[in-house]
Amino acid sequence: MNFASDNVYGIHPRILAAIEAANKGTSASYGYDDYSKRAEEKLSQLFEKEVRAFLVTSGTAANGLALSALAPSYGAVLTHAEAHAAVDECNSPEMFTGGAKIIGLHGVEGKITPAVVEKTLKGFIRSEHDPKPAALSITNSTELGRVYTPSEIKALSAVAKSRKMKFHTDGARFANAVASLGVKPAEITWKAGIDVMSFGGTKNGGMLLEAVIFFDTALAEDFLYRRMRGGQLVSKSRYLGAQMLAYLEGDLWLENARQANGLAKRLVEGLKASNRIRMPLPSDANEIFAVMPKKLHDKLQAAGVHYHDWMPDTLGPKGIAENEIFVRFVLSYATPPEEVERFIGLVKDLVSA
């Protein structure tokens, strides 16, 4: 039973088949292949706007490169304190931007608010003694399993625009956010004020399936150079394009995300019924954050269930008790539903033993 992450599962068979199908004959390379071109067109259709889309191989590269198009070396990128770009990318955004400061803001459930952004801008980012406010970055769905709604994004965009800042979204789990909200992709991106996004597909069925998508296409002007310099221009680019086409075909991206989110709902229900595991944060998408007794955790570990423990500080002053542990479960499109049931049954048995 593995709930450690959504990247512990493999490649969706339709994406694997698309890689195999692309593996014939010769093809133009370095992004000039038909697959990559068609992928960009399909993404424009999906977002109902002509976009510039650049395929890359990891979410970390997508974030760093996207932010490098928004923030100068003397700039500041404001994001959540637990954002992947702030704390989990080994300063890659700082490297790609040539030194921009990534400033982590506090906010419940992985979300930043207009108030905290305003407070930061007024409080200590004031003049040339401080980094120049360059961009806001949000993660949707957030690192804590919540989703930003269109109106929340619009409110943040209003602050960003009033300060001439650009707006980025880390969409490593964008599909799960769209599936959760039941909105069109445009509604939580450019229609809500997002200029550039990291569009993730690896966690949701791809092998190397990430793109930097520019809704404000003027910002993409030098991106070909940035991607090349960043070592992200893949010579056999047809395989990236083929993955993206298969991912979008027949809304596979959404189907996979709905499946993962649905399994997360079922798991929340099952864990709540145990009366020993509490969920301090609502689970909007495919991640579940839970507090359980350490004793139960030890038994689950002994039974070979995989999941991660998480920083209890995330929960703020309420925190957790001495004898408790804070953990994260992630569901994938490929998580076997029977494993979810088996896990719920195991918890029930351990609790009643």
Ligand SMILES: Cc1ncc(COP(=O)(O)O)c(C=O)c1O
């Ligand atoms: C929210 C978020 N953004 C970006 C990434 C980075 O993706 P990758 O591991 O492909 O670099 C991750 C990966 O865990 C993530 O969870």
